[in-house]
Amino acid sequence: MQNTKTDKKKNQINRREMLKKVGGAALAGMMLPMMGNAASNNPQTTSKPNIVFILSDDHRWDAMSCMGHPFIKTPNMDRIAREGVHFENAFVTTSLCSPSRASFLTGQYANSHGVKNNLTPWDESSVTFMELLKEQGYDTAFIGKWHMPGKALPNLRGVDHFVTITHEGGQGVYFDCPLVVDGVKQERKGKYITEDLTDFALDYIDREHDNPFCLYLSHKAVHFGFLPPKELNDLYSDVDLKLPKEADYWIPYTNHHAFFGGLVPMNISYRNYCEAVVAMDQQMGRVLDKLEEKNILDDTVFVYISDNGHFFGEHGLYDKRLAYEESIRIPFMVRYPKGIKNPGRKESNMVLNVDIAPTLLDLAGVSKPDYMQGESLAPMLQDGNTKGRDSWLYEYFPDYPMPTPGIESVRTQNYKYIQYQKDKRPKELFDLRNDPREKQNIINTEAGKKLAAELKTELARLKKETRS
Amino acid sequence: MEKKSVFHRIFLPAAIVILVMIFSKIIYNASRSIDNWTLHQLVATVSIVFLFLSHWIGPLFANTIAYFNGASFAERIGVCMAAPVVKIAINLWDFIGVYSFGEFLFLIFHSLIIGPVFIGLLCMGVSEIGCRLIHQRKITDSGVRILALNNVAVLGIGFSMTALMLYSGGHFYFHNIFSVVYTAIFS
Numbered sequence: 001m002q003n004t005k006t007d008k009k010k011n012q013i014n015r016r017e018m019l020k021k022v023g024g025a026a027l028a029g030m031m032l033p034m035m036g037n038a039a040s041n042n043p044q045t046t047s048k049p050n051i052v053f054i055l056s057d058d059h060r061w062d063a064m065s066c067m068g069h070p071f072i073k074t075p076n077m078d079r080i081a082r083e084g085v086h087f088e089n090a091f092v093t094t095s096l097c098s099p100s101r102a103s104f105l106t107g108q109y110a111n112s113h114g115v116k117n118n119l120t121p122w123d124e125s126s127v128t129f130m131e132l133l134k135e136q137g138y139d140t141a142f143i144g145k146w147h148m149p150g151k152a153l154p155n156l157r158g159v160d161h162f163v164t165i166t167h168e169g170g171q172g173v174y175f176d177c178p179l180v181v182d183g184v185k186q187e188r189k190g191k192y193i194t195e196d197l198t199d200f201a202l203d204y205i206d207r208e209h210d211n212p213f214c215l216y217l218s219h220k221a222v223h224f225g226f227l228p229p230k231e232l233n234d235l236y237s238d239v240d241l242k243l244p245k246e247a248d249y250w251i252p253y254t255n256h257h258a259f260f261g262g263l264v265p266m267n268i269s270y271r272n273y274c275e276a277v278v279a280m281d282q283q284m285g286r287v288l289d290k291l292e293e294k295n296i297l298d299d300t301v302f303v304y305i306s307d308n309g310h311f312f313g314e315h316g317l318y319d320k321r322l323a324y325e326e327s328i329r330i331p332f333m334v335r336y337p338k339g340i341k342n343p344g345r346k347e348s349n350m351v352l353n354v355d356i357a358p359t360l361l362d363l364a365g366v367s368k369p370d371y372m373q374g375e376s377l378a379p380m381l382q383d384g385n386t387k388g389r390d391s392w393l394y395e396y397f398p399d400y401p402m403p404t405p406g407i408e409s410v411r412t413q414n415y416k417y418i419q420y421q422k423d424k425r426p427k428e429l430f431d432l433r434n435d436p437r438e439k440q441n442i443i444n445t446e447a448g449k450k451l452a453a454e455l456k457t458e459l460a461r462l463k464k465e466t467r468s
Numbered sequence: 469m470e471k472k473s474v475f476h477r478i479f480l481p482a483a484i485v486i487l488v489m490i491f492s493k494i495i496y497n498a499s500r501s502i503d504n505w506t507l508h509q510l511v512a513t514v515s516i517v518f519l520f521l522s523h524w525i526g527p528l529f530a531n532t533i534a535y536f537n538g539a540s541f542a543e544r545i546g547v548c549m550a551a552p553v554v555k556i557a558i559n560l561w562d563f564i565g566v567y568s569f570g571e572f573l574f575l576i577f578h579s580l581i582i583g584p585v586f587i588g589l590l591c592m593g594v595s596e597i598g599c600r601l602i603h604q605r606k607i608t609d610s611g612v613r614i615l616a617l618n619n620v621a622v623l624g625i626g627f628s629m630t631a632l633m634l635y636s637g638g639h640f641y642f643h644n645i646f647s648v649v650y651t652a653i654f655s
Contacts, residue, residue, distance in 0.1 A: 119647065119651060119655070121655075149651075168644075245505070245508075248499065248500070248508065248509055249509070249512075249513070250496075250513070250516040253516070253520075254493075254516070254519070256559070256562060258580050316497075398566050401563075401567075401571075403559075403562045403566065406566070
């Protein structure tokens with residue numbers, strides 16, 4: 001199922017046939033401004049929009065003011081939600097950095113793209129959506145965290161400008177993080193990583209582009225080691241953190257959590273996390289300002305999303321990986337006036353990280369290759385009544401040397417069934433309507449037993465489907 | 469110095485640390501069910517202090533008790549290693565079945581698995597010097613050497629390995645070496 005070069009050739013043959021369709025899509029694109037949005041002064045983008053894709057790390061779905069967080073203020077994320085579509089039920093198919101990042105790029109599940117954990121290498125023959133966009137005439141830049149195992153730097157086909165991190169195994173650090181700029185290592189003394197990467201992004205947007213561009217801005221923030229810039233250091237010093245009832249400050253030190261790193265008391269790490277989220281929001285604002293300044297904001301598909309969530313004491317947990325909502329649910333919003341009907345909409349359909357690549361290709365007028373397993377969300381952007389998927393598969397593959405066993409789960413709008421490798425933990429079933437915090441495992445109730453059997457069948461079907 | 473019974477020389481000092489470790493872990497995990505936030509935090513914090521003392525510097529106490537109960541040097545090593553071995557066993561329990569047998573064995577080189585052994589040796593080395601000083605001065609036993617080959621070796625191994633594990637970011641740096649070796653062997 002892997003999207004190898006051979007598969008790509010097949011797709012290229014298909015693509016010839018599809019050129020006619022692309023032409024049609026371009027025509028449709030030209031008609032989109034008739035949906036009532038501002039016309040652009042940028043002549044290049046009548047058919048193909050620019051794409052700015054901002055990916056954060058470990059940003060959970062509810063850590064934004066537009067999700068009602070008790071104290072975090074994220075005016076720029078709120079703006080994207082207000083002027084675009086906010087997917088409130090967005091999830092990752094594997095809640096771990098490397099697999100999730102590979103899913104964004106390839107539109108595939110971890111089992112297909114092969115990056116199952118943080119040690120399995122990125123397959124150099126994998127085809128990213130950026131490579132496909134490049135073939136369709138896009139200028140492309142990847143700026144920020146790559147963080148996939150394999151060679152320190154991948155041969156990232158189809159990317160014109162590649163700024164990334166190799167420091168600390170590709171994780172980077174918040175301050176003074178060296179970067180590799182088009183293959184040349186640069187020291188970045190005195191720089192805060194979120195701002196530094198944004199500077200590179202702004203510089204890229206500022207360049208003269210004869211073609212539409214795709215900017216992939218991949219932040220280190222807000223991964224652990226959470227640190228805000230100095231000016232935000234005391235932003236939330238005095239607020240009540242409102243940690244969950246079952247949390248305490250020492251969770252990161254106990255019950256195997258030390259394996260995941262981040263040995264800082266929970267209250268300190270959560271405060272820093274929230275401040276780092278605000279810093280990221282501020283930097284997102286700079287990108288929006290730059291696009292406005294260049295008068296190309298409305299010609300740009302602007303996407304904000306995260307690679308997975310994070311526990312801060314829920315279920316007595318820290319880190320991510322497990323199939324509970326705090327881990328698998330992510331912030332996801334799209335602003336693109338020309339392709340969105342009724343902006344400011346909250347979309348409740350369940351959407352996945354594997355949907356990103358097909359969606360961006362679709363919005364650029366490029367057909368989805370066969371190997372991509374996600375679905376384009378463009379119809380959902382254009383029509384608030386589009387029906388989404390009924391269920392989806394979550395998988396976690398053991399990530400040496402972490403103690404978390406393999407996980408398989410199926411989530412529907414109302415229920416979630418979870419089973420663990422070799423039954424290392426009891427099977428779980430949650431009624432998400434009545435128990436959104438997943439506190440009551442109902443698998444041993446009469447109704448639960450019946451439902452679990454159905455969901456187990458659905459799990460098997462989804463596994464087969466995603467491996468075919 | 470009087471050589472007391474095996475119970476006092478070996479079992480008692482080892483058991484004190486192990487029991488503190490186990491009970492404080494049970495109490496810590498149970499604290500999550502306390503509804504009152506302040507009480508929950510208080511119980512969690514007190515239990516975590518005891519858990520940490522037993523995890524990381526338990527051998528400091530265990531060795532001191534064993535020393536003054538007349539345990540031999542070999543017995544004292546056994547006493548000091550008892551709690552780390554129990555901790556390793558508890559840690560490894562959850563890994564059974566998750567990885568292959570070879571990967572499971574390789575886990576022993578992870579700093580969080582093997583770390584308590586070296587920190588235990590460091591604690592024992594520090595305790596040995598303190599005990600020998602007290603032994604020499606208060607019990608006026610001139611035959612006691614403060615810095616003998618055995619206790620200096622224990623201190624040296626414990627200190628150097630702990631320093632290596634904590635060097636340049638501690639866990640993360642050591643973990644990178646661990647990951648490189650793991651990838652070379654198992655990929």
